[in-house]
Amino acid sequence: MNPETPAGRFDLPGTPVFDGQTSRRGLRMNKMFMSLRTAQNRERFLADQSGYCEEFGLTPEQQRAVLDRDWQAMIDLGGSIFYVYKLAMMDGLSMQYLGGVFTGMTEQEFQAAMRAGGRRDG
Amino acid sequence: MNPETPAGRFDLPGTPVFDGQTSRRGLRMNKMFMSLRTAQNRERFLADQSGYCEEFGLTPEQQRAVLDRDWQAMIDLGGSIFYVYKLAMMDGLSMQYLGGVFTGMTEQEFQAAMRAGGRRDG
Amino acid sequence: MAEVIWGLATSHVPSIGAAMDRGKTEDPTWKDLFDGYAPARAWLAEHEPDVAIVIYNDHANGIDLDIIPTFGIGTADRYQVADEGFGQRPVPDVIGDPELSLHLLEHLVDEGFDLTVFQELEVDHGLTVPLSVWTPDPGDAWPCPVVPILVNVIQYPQPTAARCYALGQALGRAIAGYPKDATVGILGTGGMSHQLAGARAGYINPEFDTMWMETIQTDPARLAALSREELIRQAGSEGIELIMWLIMRGAMNDQVAKIHSHYFVPASNTAAGVALFDNRVSQPA
Amino acid sequence: MAEVIWGLATSHVPSIGAAMDRGKTEDPTWKDLFDGYAPARAWLAEHEPDVAIVIYNDHANGIDLDIIPTFGIGTADRYQVADEGFGQRPVPDVIGDPELSLHLLEHLVDEGFDLTVFQELEVDHGLTVPLSVWTPDPGDAWPCPVVPILVNVIQYPQPTAARCYALGQALGRAIAGYPKDATVGILGTGGMSHQLAGARAGYINPEFDTMWMETIQTDPARLAALSREELIRQAGSEGIELIMWLIMRGAMNDQVAKIHSHYFVPASNTAAGVALFDNRVSQPA
Ligand SMILES: [Fe+3]
Numbered sequence: 001m002n003p004e005t006p007a008g009r010f011d012l013p014g015t016p017v018f019d020g021q022t023s024r025r026g027l028r029m030n031k032m033f034m035s036l037r038t039a040q041n042r043e044r045f046l047a048d049q050s051g052y053c054e055e056f057g058l059t060p061e062q063q064r065a066v067l068d069r070d071w072q073a074m075i076d077l078g079g080s081i082f083y084v085y086k087l088a089m090m091d092g093l094s095m096q097y098l099g100g101v102f103t104g105m106t107e108q109e110f111q112a113a114m115r116a117g118g119r120r121d122g
Numbered sequence: 123m124n125p126e127t128p129a130g131r132f133d134l135p136g137t138p139v140f141d142g143q144t145s146r147r148g149l150r151m152n153k154m155f156m157s158l159r160t161a162q163n164r165e166r167f168l169a170d171q172s173g174y175c176e177e178f179g180l181t182p183e184q185q186r187a188v189l190d191r192d193w194q195a196m197i198d199l200g201g202s203i204f205y206v207y208k209l210a211m212m213d214g215l216s217m218q219y220l221g222g223v224f225t226g227m228t229e230q231e232f233q234a235a236m237r238a239g240g241r242r243d244g
Numbered sequence: 245m246a247e248v249i250w251g252l253a254t255s256h257v258p259s260i261g262a263a264m265d266r267g268k269t270e271d272p273t274w275k276d277l278f279d280g281y282a283p284a285r286a287w288l289a290e291h292e293p294d295v296a297i298v299i300y301n302d303h304a305n306g307i308d309l310d311i312i313p314t315f316g317i318g319t320a321d322r323y324q325v326a327d328e329g330f331g332q333r334p335v336p337d338v339i340g341d342p343e344l345s346l347h348l349l350e351h352l353v354d355e356g357f358d359l360t361v362f363q364e365l366e367v368d369h370g371l372t373v374p375l376s377v378w379t380p381d382p383g384d385a386w387p388c389p390v391v392p393i394l395v396n397v398i399q400y401p402q403p404t405a406a407r408c409y410a411l412g413q414a415l416g417r418a419i420a421g422y423p424k425d426a427t428v429g430i431l432g433t434g435g436m437s438h439q440l441a442g443a444r445a446g447y448i449n450p451e452f453d454t455m456w457m458e459t460i461q462t463d464p465a466r467l468a469a470l471s472r473e474e475l476i477r478q479a480g481s482e483g484i485e486l487i488m489w490l491i492m493r494g495a496m497n498d499q500v501a502k503i504h505s506h507y508f509v510p511a512s513n514t515a516a517g518v519a520l521f522d523n524r525v526s527q528p529a
Numbered sequence: 530m531a532e533v534i535w536g537l538a539t540s541h542v543p544s545i546g547a548a549m550d551r552g553k554t555e556d557p558t559w560k561d562l563f564d565g566y567a568p569a570r571a572w573l574a575e576h577e578p579d580v581a582i583v584i585y586n587d588h589a590n591g592i593d594l595d596i597i598p599t600f601g602i603g604t605a606d607r608y609q610v611a612d613e614g615f616g617q618r619p620v621p622d623v624i625g626d627p628e629l630s631l632h633l634l635e636h637l638v639d640e641g642f643d644l645t646v647f648q649e650l651e652v653d654h655g656l657t658v659p660l661s662v663w664t665p666d667p668g669d670a671w672p673c674p675v676v677p678i679l680v681n682v683i684q685y686p687q688p689t690a691a692r693c694y695a696l697g698q699a700l701g702r703a704i705a706g707y708p709k710d711a712t713v714g715i716l717g718t719g720g721m722s723h724q725l726a727g728a729r730a731g732y733i734n735p736e737f738d739t740m741w742m743e744t745i746q747t748d749p750a751r752l753a754a755l756s757r758e759e760l761i762r763q764a765g766s767e768g769i770e771l772i773m774w775l776i777m778r779g780a781m782n783d784q785v786a787k788i789h790s791h792y793f794v795p796a797s798n799t800a801a802g803v804a805l806f807d808n809r810v811s812q813p814a
């Protein structure tokens with residue numbers, strides 16, 4: 001899926017809308033992300049990432065996205081950014097890093113764009 | 123507390139109203155009752171009733187009511203009848219048995235009153 | 245557009261399901277109740293909808309008391325039958341209709357109804373007993389997919405009767421606005437008069453129930469004007485769940501035709517009522 | 530009766546809390562933001578209410594996606610600070626005011642707001658960061674008890690801006706009808722413009738934010754007329770959470786006086802805004 005033309009509620013270019021069908025698609029994966037709030041679950045996840053994903057019932061595509069840390073794919077496959085962020089935090093990555101991934105920039109470039117007042121439409 | 127003059131939302135004689143303060147009072151006990159839906163928890167409960175009650179954080183009064191199967195006290199201490207019933211079911215007791223307890227009848231008398239068309243006000 | 249073709253109001257007492265599951269429907273204590281269902285079942289078998297909406301409440305099985313939604317809607321594609329503490333009822337799981345659920349949700353939220361979305365939900369006797377009243381022998385599957393709508397009737401403050409009726413009316417508009425053609429059956433469950441705890445346990449009010457059964461057809465707005473206190477006084481502390489019939493009724497036309505109704509005391513500690521209404525009758529101009 | 534004495538609108542970006550918890554408020558990237566809070570904090574320190582109502586949303590910490598309430602209210606006597614995945618923030622737990630919670634709940638349900646009751650709730654940065662914006666050094670306890678009100682801003686369909694404003698107005702009536710004398714501070718949290726995912730991530734709209742900051746004081750009904758689509762387009766997919774400011778504003782008088790406001794980009798990926806309004810000003814006849 002191309003993030004420039006998200007499937008979803010409105011046709012707002014570059015703007016994923018986390019609607020009911022998206023949330024249904026991502027439910028198992030999002031629940032898995034939420035479970036990573038506890039140290040015990042983070043350890044279990046890190047010890048056997050694919051086993052942990054299977055336990056939560058992720059689809060093969062979701063599991064691949066998680067194992068590959070394909071952040072865009074996680075969003076496309078129903079991830080909510082607030083949930084996906086739990087995985088990023090565990091990896092020591094920031095929301096600016098993710099912002100860079102979504103916009104094709106390095107974390108530094110993304111941060112610089114934010115410090116310059118943020119990005120604009122068009 | 124006297125069930126004829128329940129503390130609660132309205133002054134409806136003989137009618138406990140499960141309101142917010144009641145539910146707050148009974149929360150830990152009701153959660154314990156709900157846990158008895160699974161065979162595993164019923165076994166754990168039966169193996170050590172007071173330990174199980176403590177695990178759920180019941181007050182000493184609630185714990186005594188549970189151990190004594192004092193059904194009226196469970197209601198007075200914040201039990202919801204739908205939750206209290208989980209404990210009764212585990213004991214093999216029916217809603218008619220409980221109805222008898224609340225009205226000072228045997229189960230048979232209560233059942234007979236129901237079969238005769240139910241009880242009336244006043 | 246989708247169209248409500250019938251509304252079925254029915255008690256959801258667990259012992260009705262238990263009597264069916266244990267083959268006791270010919271038992272003298274139960275026979276009159278089940279005989280009373282027969283005409284409704286026969287008509288319903290001839291009028292199978294594409295989807296059903298079941299308005300019910302949970303009883304300490306699918307949801308706990310830490311989170312108590314006033315109104316909820318399921319959006320799952322499957323709802324497992326809950327184990328209420330004595331094993332699952334031997335009935336099929338309930339298949340959902342997420343597309344319709346999400347349409348209803350969006351319409352209702354836009355109209356200012358503050359629903360809670362259930363993406364996962366185990367359904368208890370509140371939902372499965374009405375399905376059994378409708379379809380005694382489902383075999384491997386219930387007749388059609390189901391959208392569950394949940395109502396808090398257990399903890400004060402319950403939604404008012406007026407709010408339930410208004411929700412039903414908005415639900416009717418939401419159904420009418422569904423872009424796909426579909427026929428809809430709607431079930432309003434619970435009641436009739438009963439009280440499970442307190443010195444008034446066992447309370448039954450046949451006069452109130454008779455009035456309710458008639459008026460739900462002819463003048464539901466009058467029932468919607470009843471206060472919580474009045475409902476608890478007249479129908480018992482658990483009889484207040486009759487407000488769920490008003491959601492069903494609100495989703496139907498002003499004029500509906502009664503196909504059948506029946507009243508029976510006692511199903512366990514409860515006055516059991518069933519009322520079936522045809523929604524496809526000509527409306528006054 | 531209880532009286533709203535002030536309203537504080539503020540972003541609740543987690544990095545604002547993190548900057549405070551790690552002593553980085555004098556850091557060049559943060560100094561202007563925290564300097565901007567100073568006048569509001571000074572005024573608030575002189576105007577301590579008896580109780581605060583915090584309108585916020587959870588971010589995958591206190592509630593999961595299996596149950597998504599449109600509006601929720603906490604009725605607990607204590608709310609633990611959530612561990613969001615990197616340990617609890619080093620701030621006190623939040624003390625509740627169940628009596629006020631239950632009063633508000635009853636009034637709001639009677640007015641037809643279909644709240645979900647939270648008897649247990651862990652509160653995340655959505656609630657604690659605004660408390661820190663107000664009170665940077667709480668010591669062992671926040672200044673007063675808190676009633677949390679939760680809003681679904683994450684999953685479409687969010688409540689409309691109009692519905693949020695109406696909830697705020699009903700909340701104002703509910704507060705005015707509280708039988709006990711109490712002063713109330715009300716916090717509307719979230720925003721301002723930001724978007725975290727998608728090719729438009731990093732989107733900031735200072736023109737919209739400036740308009741919002743002014744209009745929330747002078748003409749909130751105009752903001753309440755914005756559609757979800759318009760809000761997401763103009764404020765970003767996460768900026769839609771600005772609807773929570775409308776609940777705060779709705780609970781206040783028609784005329785309010787601005788004590789202070791400040792705007793700062795970026796707090797992490799977000800435009801951070803703070804606006805403090807005095808509710809005790811003379812109203813036009
Ligand atoms: Fe019920």
Ligand SMILES: [Fe+3]
Nearest residue numbers: 586655719770
């Ligand atoms: Fe937020």
